[in-house]
Amino acid sequence: MVQAVALPRNEVGIEATVGILKQKFGDRLQTGQAIREQHGHTTTWIENQLPDAVVFPHSTQEVSEIVKTCATHKVPVIAFGTGTSLEGHVNAPAGGISVDLTQMNKVLGVNPGDLDCVVQPGVTREDLNSHLRDQGLFFPIDPGANASLGGMAATRASGTNAVRYGTMKDNVLSLEAVMPDGQIIRTGHRAKKSSAGYDLTRLLIGAEGTLGIITELTLRLQGIPEAITSARCSFPTVDAACQAVMMTIQYGVPVARIELLDEMSVRAANAYSGLSLPETPLLLLEFHGSESGAIEQAETFGQITEEFGGTDFAATSTTEERNKLWQARHDMYWACLQLRPGARGISTDVCVPISRLAECVTATQNKAQEMGLMAPMVGHVGDGNFHSLLLIDMQNEDEVSKADEFVGWLNDLAISMEGTCTGEHGIGQGKRPYLVRELGPGVKYMAAIKAALDPDNIMNPGKILPNP
Amino acid sequence: MVQAVALPRNEVGIEATVGILKQKFGDRLQTGQAIREQHGHTTTWIENQLPDAVVFPHSTQEVSEIVKTCATHKVPVIAFGTGTSLEGHVNAPAGGISVDLTQMNKVLGVNPGDLDCVVQPGVTREDLNSHLRDQGLFFPIDPGANASLGGMAATRASGTNAVRYGTMKDNVLSLEAVMPDGQIIRTGHRAKKSSAGYDLTRLLIGAEGTLGIITELTLRLQGIPEAITSARCSFPTVDAACQAVMMTIQYGVPVARIELLDEMSVRAANAYSGLSLPETPLLLLEFHGSESGAIEQAETFGQITEEFGGTDFAATSTTEERNKLWQARHDMYWACLQLRPGARGISTDVCVPISRLAECVTATQNKAQEMGLMAPMVGHVGDGNFHSLLLIDMQNEDEVSKADEFVGWLNDLAISMEGTCTGEHGIGQGKRPYLVRELGPGVKYMAAIKAALDPDNIMNPGKILPNP
Numbered sequence: 008m009v010q011a012v013a014l015p016r017n018e019v020g021i022e023a024t025v026g027i028l029k030q031k032f033g034d035r036l037q038t039g040q041a042i043r044e045q046h047g048h049t050t051t052w053i054e055n056q057l058p059d060a061v062v063f064p065h066s067t068q069e070v071s072e073i074v075k076t077c078a079t080h081k082v083p084v085i086a087f088g089t090g091t092s093l094e095g096h097v098n099a100p101a102g103g104i105s106v107d108l109t110q111m112n113k114v115l116g117v118n119p120g121d122l123d124c125v126v127q128p129g130v131t132r133e134d135l136n137s138h139l140r141d142q143g144l145f146f147p148i149d150p151g152a153n154a155s156l157g158g159m160a161a162t163r164a165s166g167t168n169a170v171r172y173g174t175m176k177d178n179v180l181s182l183e184a185v186m187p188d189g190q191i192i193r194t195g196h197r198a199k200k201s202s203a204g205y206d207l208t209r210l211l212i213g214a215e216g217t218l219g220i221i222t223e224l225t226l227r228l229q230g231i232p233e234a235i236t237s238a239r240c241s242f243p244t245v246d247a248a249c250q251a252v253m254m255t256i257q258y259g260v261p262v263a264r265i266e267l268l269d270e271m272s273v274r275a276a277n278a279y280s281g282l283s284l285p286e287t288p289l290l291l292l293e294f295h296g297s298e299s300g301a302i303e304q305a306e307t308f309g310q311i312t313e314e315f316g317g318t319d320f321a322a323t324s325t326t327e328e329r330n331k332l333w334q335a336r337h338d339m340y341w342a343c344l345q346l347r348p349g350a351r352g353i354s355t356d357v358c359v360p361i362s363r364l365a366e367c368v369t370a371t372q373n374k375a376q377e378m379g380l381m382a383p384m385v386g387h388v389g390d391g392n393f394h395s396l397l398l399i400d401m402q403n404e405d406e407v408s409k410a411d412e413f414v415g416w417l418n419d420l421a422i423s424m425e426g427t428c429t430g431e432h433g434i435g436q437g438k439r440p441y442l443v444r445e446l447g448p449g450v451k452y453m454a455a456i457k458a459a460l461d462p463d464n465i466m467n468p469g470k471i472l473p474n475p
Numbered sequence: 476m477v478q479a480v481a482l483p484r485n486e487v488g489i490e491a492t493v494g495i496l497k498q499k500f501g502d503r504l505q506t507g508q509a510i511r512e513q514h515g516h517t518t519t520w521i522e523n524q525l526p527d528a529v530v531f532p533h534s535t536q537e538v539s540e541i542v543k544t545c546a547t548h549k550v551p552v553i554a555f556g557t558g559t560s561l562e563g564h565v566n567a568p569a570g571g572i573s574v575d576l577t578q579m580n581k582v583l584g585v586n587p588g589d590l591d592c593v594v595q596p597g598v599t600r601e602d603l604n605s606h607l608r609d610q611g612l613f614f615p616i617d618p619g620a621n622a623s624l625g626g627m628a629a630t631r632a633s634g635t636n637a638v639r640y641g642t643m644k645d646n647v648l649s650l651e652a653v654m655p656d657g658q659i660i661r662t663g664h665r666a667k668k669s670s671a672g673y674d675l676t677r678l679l680i681g682a683e684g685t686l687g688i689i690t691e692l693t694l695r696l697q698g699i700p701e702a703i704t705s706a707r708c709s710f711p712t713v714d715a716a717c718q719a720v721m722m723t724i725q726y727g728v729p730v731a732r733i734e735l736l737d738e739m740s741v742r743a744a745n746a747y748s749g750l751s752l753p754e755t756p757l758l759l760l761e762f763h764g765s766e767s768g769a770i771e772q773a774e775t776f777g778q779i780t781e782e783f784g785g786t787d788f789a790a791t792s793t794t795e796e797r798n799k800l801w802q803a804r805h806d807m808y809w810a811c812l813q814l815r816p817g818a819r820g821i822s823t824d825v826c827v828p829i830s831r832l833a834e835c836v837t838a839t840q841n842k843a844q845e846m847g848l849m850a851p852m853v854g855h856v857g858d859g860n861f862h863s864l865l866l867i868d869m870q871n872e873d874e875v876s877k878a879d880e881f882v883g884w885l886n887d888l889a890i891s892m893e894g895t896c897t898g899e900h901g902i903g904q905g906k907r908p909y910l911v912r913e914l915g916p917g918v919k920y921m922a923a924i925k926a927a928l929d930p931d932n933i934m935n936p937g938k939i940l941p942n943p
Contacts, residue, residue: 120721120830121859163670174668176677177645192917198826199858200642201895202631202681204902204910204939205921209644209677213670230727253588259698261729297775300768307765358666362588390667391589427669434672442672449660452928453673459927460920471672 009411011053011436014101014469020080021102025060027076028104035063035110046087046097046105052353052401052410053095053436058085058105065110067183067191067222074220075189077104081463086216088158089131091150093354094435096162096215100469106220108157114138115223122228123180123197128157128221135226144228147172150431151337157221162433163213167336170256170389171263171295172229174431176212183223184211187461197225210456215433216467218460232295235263236305237329238322239292240312241285245269245372247315248288249365252388254311256361260304262389264293266336269372271383272343279342280335285319290388291336293329336385343383343396350381350398355414357421358392358430367424371395371417378409392430419444434471442471477879479521479904482569482937488548489570493528495544496572503531514555514565514573520821520869520878521563521904526553526573533578535651535659535690542688543657545572549931554684556626557599561822562903564630564683568937574688576625582606583691590696591648591665596625596689603694612696615640618899619805625689630901631681635804638724638857639731639763640697642899644680651691652679655929665693678924683901684935686928700763703731704773705797706790707760708780709753713737713840715783716756717833720856722779724829728772730857732761734804737840739851740811747810748803753787758856759804761797804853811851811864818849818866823882825889826860826898835892839863839885846877860898887912902939910939 029036037043038060047057064070077084083103090097099105112129119142126135133153135146150159150166158164160182165174172178181195194207211219242248248267255262268276268289276282290312294304305322312320323329335342344352359367368384375382375395386393395417399410418428418441428441443450454472457464464475497504505511506528515525532538545552551571558565567573580597587610594603601621603614618627618634626632628650633642640646649663662675679687710716716735723730736744736757744750758780762772773790780788791797803810812820827835836852843850843863854861863885867878886896886909896909911918922940925932932943 118828118830119725121828122724123828163674165668169668173645176674177641186920190916190919192920193914194917195914196890196895197828197893198860198889198895198898199829200633200637200826200860200898202824202897202899202901203895203906203913204681204918205686205924206631206644206674206677206681207914207917207920209674210924213672213674218673230725232727256590257587257698259700296768297771300764300771303765303768356670358668360586360589360591360665361667362586392666392668421666422664425665427664427666427671429670430666430668431670433670438671445671446661446663446675448658449662449675450672451658452654452660452675455927456673456678456924459923 009052009054011056011095011098011100013056014474016102017081020082021059024076024080024082024104028060028062028073031072032062037061046090046107047099048090050091051093051095051437052351053098056098056100058099059102061105061107063107063110067185070106070185070220070222071189071191073104073106074185074187077465078188078463081465083465083468084220085467086161086220088129088155089153091152091154092158092162092435093432094437096433096435096470098436108155111222117142119144121197123225124228125223125225126156127223129155131155132159139228143231145231146226147229148175148178156224156226160212160221160224161214161216163431165431167264167266167387169387170265171261176209178227179208179212180225180227181208182211182221184219184221186219187466213433215435215470217457217470218466234296234298234301234324235329236294236301236322236324237292237332238305238308238320239332240290240317240320242288242290243316245288245368246365248290249388251290251312251315251317253361255308256389258307258311260307262292262304263295265389266291267386267388267393269384272339272385275342275346275383276335276339279345280338282335291332339385340396343398346383347381347398349400351401353397353399353410355395355417356429356432357417357426358390359421359424359426361391363424363426364388364391367420368393370420374413374416378413380409380413390430391426436470439471439473443473477520477522479524479563479566479568481524482942484570485549488550489527492544492548492550492572496528496530496541499540500530505529514558514575515567516558518559519561519563519905520819521566524566524568526567527570529573529575531575531578535653538574538653538688538690539657539659541572541574542653542655545933546656546931549933551933551936552688553935554629554688556597556623557621559620559622560626560630560903561900562905564901564903564938566904576623579690585610587612589665591693592696593691593693594624595691597623599623600627607696611699613699614694615697616643616646624692624694628680628689628692629682629684631899633899635732635734635855637855638733639729644677646695647676647680648693648695649676650679650689652687652689654687655934681901683903683938685925685938686934702764702766702769702792703797704762704769704790704792705760705800706773706776706788707800708758708785708788710756710758711784713756713836714833716758717829717856719758719780719783719785721829723776724857726775726779728775730760730772731763733857734759735854735856735861737852740807740853743810743814743851744803744807747813748806750803759800807853808864811866814851815849815866817868819869821865821867821878823863823885824897824900825885825894826858827889827892827894829859831892831894832856832859835888836861838888842881842884846881848877848881858898859894904938907939907941911941
């Protein structure tokens with residue numbers, strides 16, 4: 008485990024708060040070790056920092072009461088969705104109350120005519136899409152994990168569909184939130200666009216619960232496309248694959264997904280998912296449109312691949328074949344872990360301009376090899392975002408320290424290429440030093456906003472910003 | 476004219492600041508009455524409130540020096556682009572320095588492989604598109620006026636293309652800005668997406684110069700589509716036209732523009748642009764795609780119109796015919812003014828969920844008639860946004876007061892329909908009371924952010940927020 012810095016605890020305040028909330032919430036407030044460990048847990052290598060209690064509100068009003076109690080006693084409040092964040096977002100370095108929103112999981116309304124819906128924050132993306140399917144609608148953001156929509160907004164999540172449909176910032180029309188003083192606000196309503204004042208919607212999206220707790224989301228939906236076509240193509244090099252991606256995007260093909268797997272990832276997928284793909288860099292694509300439109304897009308891509316030495320191009324509109332390929336993509340995390348049984352997977356998350364992508368990926372592969380680290384790579388390459396999954400023996404201190412060095416080196420490389428240290432995972436605890444390296448004096452103004460809205464630093468302290 | 480509230484002036488500070496800046500900028504600081512009037516002017520009916528001087532910086536460093544001088548002496552700073560904003564955004568209710576950014580008008584770089592570019596804030600959208608045309612690229616946001624890109628970002632502008640390409644918030648990758656203390660920051664770099672900290676980019680977009688001055692923009696570009704097809708169709712009622720719009724959007728047709736003109740607007744267009752369109756509600760559309768794709772989209776729309784009593788459907792891919800129709804759309808402001816020569820045009824800007832659009836437009840038409848006001852309507856109906864252009868005799872006090880009442884009534888109607896009082900024009904001076912009615916306690920947190928970043932309230936005071 009990588010150590011996380013503990014922050015000073017307000018023991019008196021915590022004790023008082025737990026007592027008050029216990030009285031109010033009864034069994035819906037839990038203080039057992041196991042549940043606290045689970046709520047401080049992270050799917051990362053940062054050590055577990057437990058909250059003092061976990062509370063399960065059922066309404067915005069209850070969230071407001073919890074936050075007001077915590078504000079009165081200056082006790083940390085950590086919003087919790089499904090715990091699938093990757094940078095220590097739900098850790099409690101100063102203890103405090105974990106607010107588990109999974110029981111606020113109702114779809115409050117769907118407006119098919121407006122292509123929008125209103126949901127509570129604990130609804131997961133898979134639950135929402137099951138709910139919408141009958142109406143021919145879907146919510147396009149797919150970060151891989153079956154995350155909660157509140158958590159996805161809080162981390163500004165995206166994933167494989169972002170190249171066409173954007174990220175959470177583009178697909179949330181407005182929010183209801185409980186602010187650090189317990190006040191309930193709305194950041195907007197159901198208009199498709201608005202120029203009404205500061206964009207509090209986008210300020211809360213990506214704030215990782217440090218400025219307020221999202222208690223309701225109004226989401227933009229899409230009609231399920233008439234036709235979906237998948238394609239794959241192998242390339243001699245990462246560079247050739249990236250060139251094909253750039254050309255496809257420049258050509259205006261409205262590709263819905265365009266994913267790159269490097270040689271090592273393809274090997275992992277073959278072994279884990281029983282495929283027999285050529286073990287060279289692979290692009291996996293999906294096209295959404297009318298019957299003829301989706302096929303036309305795939306054909307245009309097919310022609311582009313020829314210019315860059317693509318081989319084994321294949322396109323399919325059959326649901327079964329499509330699902331097999333994309334299931335393999337979704338299983339990549341587990342497939343890669345099988346490359347080194349017993350290892351822990353540590354995901355990087357840089358994003359660079361596409362024109363620098365091949366250079367960045369190649370340098371990353373070389374660096375890993377040079378350092379003796381195993382790091383298969385998958386990428387949402389239409390956006391220039393990729394993840395190297397370091398496979399680390401956490402018992403080997405030297406290896407852990409090398410991995411730490413590697414992550415830092417890669418973050419700095421991406422920043423030097425006009426990119427970012429995080430395309431979609433967020434800053435959390437893990438990337439705080441890199442935020443400063445990426446944005447310099449801009450971070451001072453983030454801290455000023457935080458101090459203005461949350462003067463006692465009770466909302467998810469120790470995340471995103473340097474400690475005050 | 477509608478009166479604007481004057482704010483207390485800091486005479487001593489203003490005198491000192493003008494003196495210091497005159498020394499530094501020489502002829503690039505102007506204090507003549509005419510130029511000050513022009514820089515306080517607005518294309519609205521709010522009275523002119525002049526700045527004390529206008530300064531023309533050539534670089535971010537110079538903007539920083541200006542702001543630092545103003546900060547030291549607690550003097551207002553008002554950023555000025557082309558002056559085409561509509562809600563008194565560039566007025567100087569407490570006097571101060573207008574910072575005219577038109578001489579910062581360089582395209583600093585275009586990256587065709589990444590579909591992005593970097594520009595100074597004084598570049599206008601037409602200048603940028605001329606610059607890009609040879610490379611097969613374009614910037615899609617078109618608010619009608621040939622506004623500056625800095626100003627478009629500051630007001631969160633959009634326009635006819637927003638239904639497909641989004642608004643300024645969706646098409647700016649990152650910004651450089653001078654903050655209220657004169658510090659220069661970057662909000663991000665050239666990555667297509669990022670989860671690195673609070674979204675300062677989106678916070679500055681739509682802040683109308685009240686949190687900082689935008690000095691550089693990194694913009695997302697689009698490839699010029701292979702084919703563009705236009706279509707038009709007349710409908711028996713506004714309701715029928717809106718139903719056709721909803722069905723088109725729900726059907727997933729990626730329409731690039733979908734504009735509604737009511738009967739009165741069509742009459743104005745016929746007279747002004749020499750057209751002979753049926754004088755009933757009209758939809759004007761544009762489709763972008765491959766040759767076959769654009770035609771397929773138009774045909775799908777054509778089929779949809781039949782369900783809703785559409786008549787006179789016509790589609791064309793000829794540049795000349797297309798341009799004639801869209802030129803007429805662009806000239807609507809002038810065409811409408813001709814309906815009542817000598818009148819002033821006052822534009823409303825509400826935006827509602829599409830399912831409420833027909834109801835909102837019809838109620839608006841009825842209300843205008845009931846009040847004896849002439850108000851032709853055009854709308855970016857794919858987004859639920861429309862503009863009634865009140866044609867007012869500004870010498871007639873009774874009429875001006877009726878117009879004021881009408882605007883307020885419409886803003887409240889839109890808010891009651893889960894919409895917004897401004898889809899794209901911004902709050903400025905004119906809509907400050909409605910912002911509070913729309914977002915309630917949310918405005919308190921906007922004010923807290925403003926106070927934290929600009930404690931002396933020097934950045935465009937008297938705009939967006941209630942006076943402190």
